[in-house]
Amino acid sequence: MAQGIRRPHEAIDYDAMVRAYPPPPEYFEQGYYAAPEEIERVQLVRLRERAHRAYLIPFHRRRWDEAGFHPSHLKTLEDLWRAPYYTVDDIRESIEGSPPYGDYQAFSVDGVLTEPARIYMSGATTGAARPTLYTQWDREVGAILTARALYMFGIRPGDVVLNAWAYSTHNGAFSFDEALHRWLNCVVLTTSTGNVTSSRRQVQLARDYRATAILTTGDYMLRLADVAKEMGLDPLEDFNIRALPNIGDRDKLEAIWGVPSYQSYGFHEVQWVAVECPEREGLHVFEDAFAIQVVDPKTGERLPDGELGSLVVTELYKTGSAQFRYNIMDLSVLYPRGQCKCGSWLRRIGQFAGRGDNMVKLRGVNIWPEAVGEIVCDDPQMDPDYFVRAVRQGDRDEMVAHVVTRADRAAWGALKDAAEQRLRDRLGVKLSVELAAPGELDAMTETNTSPKPKRFRDERE
Numbered sequence: 001m002a003q004g005i006r007r008p009h010e011a012i013d014y015d016a017m018v019r020a021y022p023p024p025p026e027y028f029e030q031g032y033y034a035a036p037e038e039i040e041r042v043q044l045v046r047l048r049e050r051a052h053r054a055y056l057i058p059f060h061r062r063r064w065d066e067a068g069f070h071p072s073h074l075k076t077l078e079d080l081w082r083a084p085y086y087t088v089d090d091i092r093e094s095i096e097g098s099p100p101y102g103d104y105q106a107f108s109v110d111g112v113l114t115e116p117a118r119i120y121m122s123g124a125t126t127g128a129a130r131p132t133l134y135t136q137w138d139r140e141v142g143a144i145l146t147a148r149a150l151y152m153f154g155i156r157p158g159d160v161v162l163n164a165w166a167y168s169t170h171n172g173a174f175s176f177d178e179a180l181h182r183w184l185n186c187v188v189l190t191t192s193t194g195n196v197t198s199s200r201r202q203v204q205l206a207r208d209y210r211a212t213a214i215l216t217t218g219d220y221m222l223r224l225a226d227v228a229k230e231m232g233l234d235p236l237e238d239f240n241i242r243a244l245p246n247i248g249d250r251d252k253l254e255a256i257w258g259v260p261s262y263q264s265y266g267f268h269e270v271q272w273v274a275v276e277c278p279e280r281e282g283l284h285v286f287e288d289a290f291a292i293q294v295v296d297p298k299t300g301e302r303l304p305d306g307e308l309g310s311l312v313v314t315e316l317y318k319t320g321s322a323q324f325r326y327n328i329m330d331l332s333v334l335y336p337r338g339q340c341k342c343g344s345w346l347r348r349i350g351q352f353a354g355r356g357d358n359m360v361k362l363r364g365v366n367i368w369p370e371a372v373g374e375i376v377c378d379d380p381q382m383d384p385d386y387f388v389r390a391v392r393q394g395d396r397d398e399m400v401a402h403v404v405t406r407a408d409r410a411a412w413g414a415l416k417d418a419a420e421q422r423l424r425d426r427l428g429v430k431l432s433v434e435l436a437a438p439g440e441l442d443a444m445t446e447t448n449t450s451p452k453p454k455r456f457r458d459e460r461e
């Protein structure tokens with residue numbers, strides 16, 4: 001070790017890390033099939049250790065002291081319910097109180113000579129960007145979790161893979177890059193988005209280098225299929241694609257590219273949480289790295305297994321910014337523990353079912369933007385790409401649903417009327433619909449820069 005500098009490769013005991021959080025394919029031969037008692041034994045040990053570390057961080061200590069919670073209260077997994085949760089609003093407040101990092105990080109950039117770190121951000125469009133400082137350990141374990149998800153999608157060690165995500169302040173593209181290169185020995189072609197490497201060039205590279213996956217949105221993957229056809233290529237015959245994006249129009253993607261597409265769940269601060277198995281009956285949580293709870297999005301109260309509510313995520317692996325009972329306000333259900341047909345006992349969550357904090361009361365009716373999206377897109381002439389805005393017009397709250405269509409402009413009037421009629425029929429209130437051509441909503445949805453497209457903005461203030 002150089003004087004006073006601990007370099008990234010010196011900051012981690014890699015053997016210990018791989019034993020604790022096995023990468024694929026080993027993980028899918030052992031940990032994935034662990035017995036329930038073993039899963040929960042490991043969770044409790046890690047939970048207690050995480051709580052003691054989190055208690056050293058001002059953000060958590062303040063909230064825990066106020067709520068009368070102490071890490072020593074964690075005698076069983078059940079005791080996790082005694083800790084208070086927090087939401088993104090608490091994080092925003094923390095940043096406002098001590099900009100720009102907030103007081104929820106476990107260390108500061110002053111210490112990076114001995115604790116090498118990276119910083120990525122989320123949520124830059126609404127308010128201040130939320131920074132996360134990642135230690136080298138956090139990056140590597142996070143990359144292992146991402147590698148597990150990619151393996152489940154169908155990517156195998158040694159594959160050539162195009163990474164068509166935008167390399168930006170967000171960690172999405174980097175997470176894939178690290179997972180592929182460092183834990184799957186894949187050869188990564190970093191094309192970035194269509195603005196950086198043209199779609200024709202992406203198609204050509206995928207074909208020439210026999211890429212098994214192009215990591216991007218489902219929509220862009222469909223666009224690339226169109227471009228391939230324009231170039232005289234057949235997506236089914238002329239490529240070696242074996243894994244598809246986890247978001248987008250699954251049926252269409254599978255039909256056009258001829259391989260299965262699997263769902264997954266994760267977010268910026270903690271990387272990959274859960275991934276669907278071939279049985280397609282829920283997404284298995286990587287329980288060596290997470291404890292998941294579900295609460296009522298309004299009251300924060302515990303919900304019984306199987307009920308739709310907001311996910312509360314506690315990670316069991318990080319050393320940088322702890323996430324301990326983060327009420328992320330993503331809606332899903334938690335299945336009771338049981339053995340899946342695939343053989344795994346890992347608990348499952350349902351598919352992402354919308355945002356818990358986006359509910360808008362419009363003339364007395366509760367409306368979820370995701371439900372609006374589903375209804376406006378329910379027409380073969382619409383793309384599964386939409387954006388909903390809540391606006392103030394005069395002294396009335398109104399909602400505008402923007403939706404993408406490839407139909408000829410001459411047909412737009414009729415399509416708009418039909419979509420507005422569907423909304424009135426199914427929701428019982430009148431909303432206006434605005435049509436858009438492909439790409440026109442990208443700035444609002446951040447579809448090229450964020451792994452989870454934005455679907456809603458409240459513009460009423």
Ligand SMILES: [Zn+2]
Pocket residue numbers: 277278279284340341342343344
């Ligand atoms: Zn399964």
